[in-house]
Amino acid sequence: MTTHEPAFDLSSESPGKIALRTLVRDRRSWIASSMLLVVVALTLSAPLYASLISKTDPFVSTINGTVVLDGVEVQVLQQSTEGLKLGVNPIGPTWKIGPYFLGADNQGRDVAARLLYGGTNTLLIGFSAAALTLIVATLVGVIAGYSGRIIDSVISRILDVIWAFPVYLLSISLSVVLLTSGFKWGPLSLEAGSLYLPIFIIGLVYVPYVARPIRGQVLALREREFVKAAIGGGAKNSTIIFREILPNVIPSVLVFIPLMVSLAMLTESALSFLSIGVQPPDASWGTIIKDGLGLLYTRPIVALTPGLFIVVTAVALNLLGDAVRDALDPKARLRGAF
């Protein structure tokens, strides 16, 4: 929080520079970015980790495998010694840098390696789906708000309908239908089980959440003097949209980025948890939590760690979102966020 700023900024700095400076001065943005950096670096190191440290293929089940720990050869999956002695107990965390640092899952796969690989997918889907949402929503919002009349009412009605459809149900319906057979429509073709499907689905269901406020903003911008002046001056529609409207919409889009990535990531892991997101043998934090469900009371680490990663990433994104909002929206700065 900065102290009193003059009502009129007499320096020649652009609003963008001022916003950037506020953001850099904000402690929250530093905490959030470093948290994000650590998570991203960890997940990107997945292939290195699998080949150098865990030395196993995290996508192949090794049910009858053995591993040498402290000079003793141990079965990765041990016969359960509790209750009816049915079922197997995967090896627990060794807490030593090396194979099975966090233990194995019920197929004998290295949990730590899968965690990192899963993170790559979760983050990839989160970022790509958010990018898709923001691009489509900005386009739709600007077109609807700028053209007005029939085009606006048609787009707005469509957005209203999708809006009334709960995100989870819409994405569940789409996933169920598309998951096993993929999507083919003209030149657009997505294979079943491909990572693009969840990106596509999650990206689309959130469009109204961003497009509606953007449309409202464009509607208000259209009435402003500088836009009227451009229209009066005979500027082409494309010039007005790109030179007058878009630069004024971009700040709101920027504010949405961290929040949408967080939402998309949480949606992806929920869908994967319901087994309609990322498909095996691929992993994501959601699928690992699902895999860990059956081991919850014996090897809780399998389900706990991916959830912790999700929480840390989402907290960082939300924190960053708050910081970006306060930097770009002086009114919000006045309100003073946390």
Add this chain to the structure above:
Amino acid sequence: MTRFVIKRLAAAVFVLVSISILVFLIFFATPGVDPAARIAGRNADQLTLQQVRATFDLDKPLHIRYVSMMKHLFIDRDLTSYVNRGAEVLPQLTQAIPATLSLVFGAAIIWLLLGLILGITAAGMRKSWVDPAIGIIGIIGVSLPVYWLGEVVNLITQGRLHATLFRWVPPLGYVPFTESPGGWFLALLFPWLTLSLLYAGIYIRVIRSEIVSLMQEDFIKTERAKGAGEKRILIKHASRMSLITVVSLFGLDFGALVGGSALLTEVVFGIQGVGRLTFTALQNFDLPLIMATVMYAAFFIVIANAIVDLVYAWIDPRVRRG
């Protein structure tokens, strides 16, 4: 007001019809997908496929197929599952509603209380450490995956500690209120807390920022000039005004939850509600059941939103003119 009511109801009907068309398009007209194979479930034989095609008029043009689907859903109400051969879908759905309503009602009370108390406190104590501390609670709340939190809660209350500290926690599942009110309460206590934490996070943040921006408004300045104390202004004026936002947000969330967004909580805690029904259907690829739950959910949400808007217009006359 009458004009507003008629307009709002007409809009609700429009959205309902559109959603039914959207559901129809997703399940019956997705490019590159054979709807009959979808509906009949995995590995269906030719006979079943033909039966499905006949029931849903799949060889007829699109609009006839749509009418046929709606007829099975709402008029004949004879939608049957092909996975669970012959099991009628709608009775399963009506049986599941009380559990979902119980879950969402209880959670809603908790999250509204938490949101209001913490949100108002944070706004009122903006200069002290209390505000950022509540802020962190809010951020963590919105960042938690609810199904994972549920797992953690289960691990604590049903795991090792179940023998000692959490002995009084019943095993996972739903107990109907009519069977045993006490059992109903105990069985739902942790699901309520889990579900409400997520929403409390959202409400704390919204209520706080709403009150803080209201505190800059002219009517608050007038109150101050009249000599009213800060505490009185905060509780009697700013907080009361912020309820307008809370009402509309609450309507949306409540509708979405009863409509199926409580699915993850129901699955984790084994509550036999609508969401859990959808989940089972997902596991078996039981499309008629999924279709029915989605349509029911949409129906509920649209009605809930319409009611919220009407209440809104009743509280605030400005809305009626807009």
